[in-house]
Amino acid sequence: MNSSSSSKLIEEAVDQMSSLPGIGRKTALRLVLQLLERNKDEVDRFSRAFVNLKSEVKFCKQCHNISDDLLCHICVNKSRDNGLICVVQDIRDIMAIEATSQYFGQYHVLGGVISPMDGIGPSDLNINSLISRVEENQTKEVIIALKGSMEGETTGFYIYKKMEKLNVKVSTIARGIAVGDELEYADEISLGRSILNRSLYTESLAK
Numbered sequence: 001m002n003s004s005s006s007s008k009l010i011e012e013a014v015d016q017m018s019s020l021p022g023i024g025r026k027t028a029l030r031l032v033l034q035l036l037e038r039n040k041d042e043v044d045r046f047s048r049a050f051v052n053l054k055s056e057v058k059f060c061k062q063c064h065n066i067s068d069d070l071l072c073h074i075c076v077n078k079s080r081d082n083g084l085i086c087v088v089q090d091i092r093d094i095m096a097i098e099a100t101s102q103y104f105g106q107y108h109v110l111g112g113v114i115s116p117m118d119g120i121g122p123s124d125l126n127i128n129s130l131i132s133r134v135e136e137n138q139t140k141e142v143i144i145a146l147k148g149s150m151e152g153e154t155t156g157f158y159i160y161k162k163m164e165k166l167n168v169k170v171s172t173i174a175r176g177i178a179v180g181d182e183l184e185y186a187d188e189i190s191l192g193r194s195i196l197n198r199s200l201y202t203e204s205l206a207k
């Protein structure tokens, strides 16, 4: 179906809507027409949510999770084990792991993985803040929960090498479960199990 209409306004809205992942032009047109049927207040509220999201969003100064305050709700939660830090690529991974209800430590969001092809090196990621955090907080264990891609593996190894000097246990989530798929898409039960059954990082090197 061709979404070309006589309206430039509709075309522009469809262009924007279909720029989102997983939204084709046909779906975009359906959504745009649906929005058009709503009253002005509703549409204002809808669009304002995204403007505010981008202009007001903050990131936790400790773990780089998304946060409404200086520290996120996980970092300030005293019932969580702050001796345990789970290292993830992005906030979607936190959401996936939280959904398992199997992990009660804290997180550290790298903000990506090392990828020379894309010009992303260790200094572009939140690795230095992880090192100082482990040093300052007497962290007991760092859990590497990165994707099984080559970039994920490289990043995990880089972090492991940095942690070696810090006298902290380094573990990794069970292989062959969340690996291969995006971590965010692993089902909750197997992801939860892979966190509980995590193994020492050195063991994963031997394989």
Ligand SMILES: [Zn+2]
Residues within 6 Å of the ligand: 060, 061, 062, 063, 064, 065, 071, 072, 073, 074, 075, 076
């Ligand atoms: Zn935090």
